[in-house]
Amino acid sequence: MNILVTGGAGYIGSHTCIELLQAGYNVVVIDNLYNSSSQSLKHVEKITGKKITFYELDIRDKKALNKVFEENCFDGVIHFAGLKAVGESVKKPMEYYNVNVYGSFILAELMKKFGCKTLVFSSSATVYGEPNVIPIKEDFPLSPKNPYGRSKLMVETYLRDIFLENESWHIGILRYFNPAGAHESGLIGEDPNGIPNNLLPYISQVAVGKFDKLKIFGDDYKTHDGTGVRDYIHVVDLAKGHLMALEALSKKSQILTLNLGSGRGQSVIDMVKAFEKASSKKIPYEIVNRRLGDIPASYTDTTFAEKILGWKPKYDENKICEDAWRWQQNNPSGYE
Ligand code: NAD
Numbered sequence: 159m160n161i162l163v164t165g166g167a168g169y170i171g172s173h174t175c176i177e178l179l180q181a182g183y184n185v186v187v188i189d190n191l192y193n194s195s196s197q198s199l200k201h202v203e204k205i206t207g208k209k210i211t212f213y214e215l216d217i218r219d220k221k222a223l224n225k226v227f228e229e230n231c232f233d234g235v236i237h238f239a240g241l242k243a244v245g246e247s248v249k250k251p252m253e254y255y256n257v258n259v260y261g262s263f264i265l266a267e268l269m270k271k272f273g274c275k276t277l278v279f280s281s282s283a284t285v286y287g288e289p290n291v292i293p294i295k296e297d298f299p300l301s302p303k304n305p306y307g308r309s310k311l312m313v314e315t316y317l318r319d320i321f322l323e324n325e326s327w328h329i330g331i332l333r334y335f336n337p338a339g340a341h342e343s344g345l346i347g348e349d350p351n352g353i354p355n356n357l358l359p360y361i362s363q364v365a366v367g368k369f370d371k372l373k374i375f376g377d378d379y380k381t382h383d384g385t386g387v388r389d390y391i392h393v394v395d396l397a398k399g400h401l402m403a404l405e406a407l408s409k410k411s412q413i414l415t416l417n418l419g420s421g422r423g424q425s426v427i428d429m430v431k432a433f434e435k436a437s438s439k440k441i442p443y444e445i446v447n448r449r450l451g452d453i454p455a456s457y458t459d460t461t462f463a464e465k466i467l468g469w470k471p472k473y474d475e476n477k478i479c480e481d482a483w484r485w486q487q488n489n490p491s492g493y494e
Pocket residue numbers: 164165166167168169170171188189190191192193194195215216217218237238239240241242257261280281282283333334335336337
């Protein structure tokens with residue numbers, strides 16, 4: 159079985175390539191390396207002992223992508239390629255809609271042209287906006303609060319309309335919560351450009367001495383310790399979820415929408431403590447103002463994903479922090 163992985167050199171994509179290769183799939187990656195390094199794919203090959211076919215190209219380059227489809231016969235596509243920084247999306251909305259939405263249009267058009275109708279799409283829990291209650295279920299109202307989230311919702315809507323027109327598609331929309339951690343080999347992990355926006359990479363970089371302290375964005379939320387609560391899901395569990403989604407989709411034509419998260423809410427302080435335990439390092443922090451646009455708490459109800467895929471995350475916050483720390487220690491400057 160041949161699988162095209164768009165954005166496969168990135169954080170979640172590279173971890174998913176490992177699971178695909180280990181399960182016996184052939185993997186073709188396209189990525190323009192805007193937010194990644196081809197080194198990640200070399201490391202994936204080292205971990206698995208298998209080869210990846212890599213095309214460096216922009217997903218919006220229809221001619222180049224058409225050639226990839228001509229040269230390969232795909233049984234399915236996992237579509238990770240896109241831009242993902244919430245704050246940046248407010249400053250560069252055109253770029254976000256162009257890459258995330260237009261890029262998905264091009265991909266789906268070529269899939270249709272070449273008769274490949276199995277697609278797994280990376281959506282995000284951000285499409286729920288600020289939920290009225292938690293845990294979050296798949297049928298909750300959707301109201302993304304920023305251009306990034308709205309670009310994801312637009313693609314979801316587009317995919318639903320494609321399916322309505324032709325029900326022979328097999329489409330999986332996966333709404334991830336907070337992916338974190340790294341492969342336990344310490345060879346691949348998250349490698350953010352510049353100052354990390356996300357909590358775990360920031361804590362890791364404090365632990366390795368790149369920053370003096372963590373800034374905790376608010377301790378006056380109505381949560382168990384006042385700091386923001388999120389659902390941290392180990393990236394390897396998430397990657398396995400993609401494989402199981404592909405398998406479920408292969409059984410019948412359908413459109414599936416699933417939340418992928420751990421089902422547990424952890425505060426910023428909880429994660430600091432888990433990281434301190436994993437690294438035996440003190441993580442100094444200061445409490446600063448809330449970050450604009452942040453919600454108090456978000457975590458998923460895992461019932462539906464478990465029922466449909468038989469998927470249950472295996473790893474907890476301790477394993478997330480141990481693996482993130484191993485990756486950070488082995489690669490203080492990421493893939494450079
Ligand atoms: P990432 O940035 O590490 O991976 C995305 C990959 O897409 C990168 O390798 C990047 O170079 C590539 N890319 C970007 N623009 C491209 C283009 N025009 N053409 C070809 N390739 C392009 O991010 P990630 O964390 O691995 O996220 C993967 C997907 O999951 C994204 O769609 C993201 O929106 C979604 N997602 C991520 C998170 C998260 O917190 N990491 C949460 C929810 C959803």
